[in-house]
Amino acid sequence: MYSGTCREGYELVAREDELGTLQRSLEQASSGQGVVVTVTGPIACGKTELLDAAAAKAEAIILRAVCAPEERAMPYVMIGQLIDDPALAHRAPGLADRIAQGGQLSLRAENRLRRDLTRALLALAVHRPVLIGVDDVHHADTASLNCLLHLARRVRPARISMIFTELRSLTPTQSRFKAELLSLPYHHEIALRPFGPEQSAELARAAFGPGLAEDVLAGLYKTTGGNLSLSRGLISDVREARANGESAFEAGRAFRLAYLSSLYRCGPVALRVARVAAVLDPSATTTLVRRLTNLRGC
Structure with missing residues (x-):
């Protein structure tokens, strides 16, 4: 059994199959067949820990970003995290300055930025495999997602692996991004579930x-x-x-x-349900909670 050291000193346990699948994807990318992987699952099921464990074993340039809901309206904030690497900055001088302009970019400038970022990453991967890891991609800003899609469509012949962690939802927040990924033949999902x-x-x-x-x-x-x-x-x-x-x-x-x-x-819906259930305590039923919260699907 593999036990990779993860955040906060915990060890990765009971995820051997999922870790093996992810590591095989990274090996495939290292051999020149780029991959895109989405690690999905409910809240706090170990998505980031799985990515951490795989990244710790990868012999690659690792570019990481963490998305947050309060940053979703800030153009290129996620890409700004990814390019904070000297090797990438050397191949794309001035890229950080253009990204800092954010919403002030014209459509033409945005298209050029995506092309330049993709070219820089593809050039970087010629010399060494590149692992791009994005946590909570469902909170990412749209401008950054467009950059990722531009790259994702072109990574197949490159030594690049793109790994996203995503909260599983019946209606994905970034539905267009999700749909585009699903259309890629070299994209696959690793679904994590709560422990049995x-x-x-x-x-x-x-x-x-x-x-x-x-x-x-x-x-x-x-x-x-x-x-x-x-x-x-x-x-x-x-x-x-x-x-x-x-x-x-x-x-x-x-x-x-x-x-x-x-x-x-x-999110706020779950918080509202929890508050109502806490007040009702032993009297809480699905019907009563639904009625008091005005939630049809509760």
């Missing part, structure tokens, strides 16, 4: 050793529902309790923070 009972147990044993009782493992899964962020929060609480000489396997501050983080990342 066995994967949840594997995560707990990686943290506490193999001697955990079955009822403890069942309690972990029941409390977290297989959500990776909640599981890690609960594990942190248990570690703190044990350090204080307590043996309880109970949720505490870290679990609550993980829950709040996931809830706010889900």
